[in-house]
Amino acid sequence: MSKSLIELTPVEAVACCTPMTREPMTGAQAERVSALLKALADPVRLQLLSLVASHEGGEACVCDLSEAFDLSQPTISHHLKVLHQSGLLDRSKRGVWVYYKVRADVLDSLGKLISSAGA
Amino acid sequence: MSKSLIELTPVEAVACCTPMTREPMTGAQAERVSALLKALADPVRLQLLSLVASHEGGEACVCDLSEAFDLSQPTISHHLKVLHQSGLLDRSKRGVWVYYKVRADVLDSLGKLISSAGA
DNA sequence: ACTGGATATTGACCTCTGTCAATATTTATC
DNA sequence: GATAAATATTGACAGAGGTCAATATCCAGT
Numbered sequence: 001m002s003k004s005l006i007e008l009t010p011v012e013a014v015a016c017c018t019p020m021t022r023e024p025m026t027g028a029q030a031e032r033v034s035a036l037l038k039a040l041a042d043p044v045r046l047q048l049l050s051l052v053a054s055h056e057g058g059e060a061c062v063c064d065l066s067e068a069f070d071l072s073q074p075t076i077s078h079h080l081k082v083l084h085q086s087g088l089l090d091r092s093k094r095g096v097w098v099y100y101k102v103r104a105d106v107l108d109s110l111g112k113l114i115s116s117a118g119a
Numbered sequence: 120m121s122k123s124l125i126e127l128t129p130v131e132a133v134a135c136c137t138p139m140t141r142e143p144m145t146g147a148q149a150e151r152v153s154a155l156l157k158a159l160a161d162p163v164r165l166q167l168l169s170l171v172a173s174h175e176g177g178e179a180c181v182c183d184l185s186e187a188f189d190l191s192q193p194t195i196s197h198h199l200k201v202l203h204q205s206g207l208l209d210r211s212k213r214g215v216w217v218y219y220k221v222r223a224d225v226l227d228s229l230g231k232l233i234s235s236a237g238a
Numbered sequence: 239a240c241t242g243g244a245t246a247t248t249g250a251c252c253t254c255t256g257t258c259a260a261t262a263t264t265t266a267t268c
Numbered sequence: 269g270a271t272a273a274a275t276a277t278t279g280a281c282a283g284a285g286g287t288c289a290a291t292a293t294c295c296a297g298t
Contacts, residue, residue, distance in 0.1 A: 020172040025186075030166040037165070040233070041156035042256080047149040053139040054234040062275065068143075072258055077276055079256085096265050096274050104237030111237070114159070117172040117232025118223030161286080181245065191288055196246055198286090213243050215295050 012108040015086075016099040029053035036110055040085035044069065045079045052089065052100050132206075133228040139234035157228055158205035162199045163188065171208065171219050178220040 013032040017025060025033070041048060052060045053067060066076050080100055083089040091099040132151040136144060147181070154174060170187060171179045185195050199219055202208040207221040 020169040021177065022173060024173045025166050025169040027162065029167060030162040030169070034160050034162040034165045037156055037160035041148040041153050041160040043146065043153040046144060046153045046156070046255085047144050048201070050139040050142075050144040050149070054141060054143045058140065058237075062135055071256095073275075074259080074277080075257055081276080093264090093275090098275060102139075102236055106237075108234050108237035110233070111230045111234025114233060115227050117168055117221055118177075118225075118227040118230070157285095163286085185257080190286095193289085194287055200246080201285095210262075211296090212245090217245060 055101045061097050061099050172221045180216050180218050
């Protein structure tokens with residue numbers, strides 16, 4: 001038996017798709033992939049992701065991230081939650097600090113899928 | 120003298136960025152790249168793009184695209200306009216028909232940038 | 239020119255989302 | 269356990285965005 005759509009991991013949601021030049025996406029596939037893209041399609045979240053990605057090990061503490069923005073702490077927390085819940089960032093708590101880490105596999109698959117729409 | 124931010128083409132907007140694992144994006148870079156991602160981050164537009172991409176030559180007539188959706192003609196037209204104005208699709212009119220074509224270079228650059236956030 | 243078909247624009251409606259202030263939760267330290 | 273610091277949650281608000289009906293524009297053929 002196959003997993004229901006809801007249970008699909010983000011990797012599976014993206015890995016499902018053949019190159020876009022070979023076959024159009026179904027509505028359901030587009031729905032799941034666009035959920036990932038929505039999470040990325042915000043300037044603050046994109047910069048947050050790049051900050052995390054450029055840290056050693058692709059991991060960074062929230063305390064390091066907040067300083068880069070002129071935004072309230074709840075707002076940064078909100079954006080990190082979106083990135084985490086979409087499956088683009090992993091979250092781990094150590095003591096009082098929370099670390100976010102890039103899901104390299106997800107970002108790699110997603111990037112390849114987008115590139116596949118070109119030649 | 121360098122171009123103002125407004126004048127940057129979509130390709131330039133994306134090609135500007137070093138891999139995300141090497142250097143975090145600036146606010147301005149994130150702003151421009153997220154504009155492209157916003158255009159992609161809709162299920163209908165993503166499926167539209169995949170339909171165009173999977174046609175011969177990466178080009179398709181609007182007449183071929185509308186049928187795949189249960190949406191009004193103005194809505195499809197609106198989504199195509201968003202994809203075109205963001206720089207993801209080229210537009211050309213031949214007689215009464217309008218053809219949209221994928222900007223392979225833009226999609227390739229964008230995909231590589233996203234993948235660069237992984238290892 | 240007139241008619242018909244293909245696509246675009248306008249204006250309105252409703253939902254979704256980014257932001258903040260205030261408050262809550264968790265954890266280390268005293 | 270009380271306090272302080274780091275992060276998350278809640279609730280409210282304003283602005284952005286997807287959708288449609290109605291209308292406009294553009295082009296081919298008669």
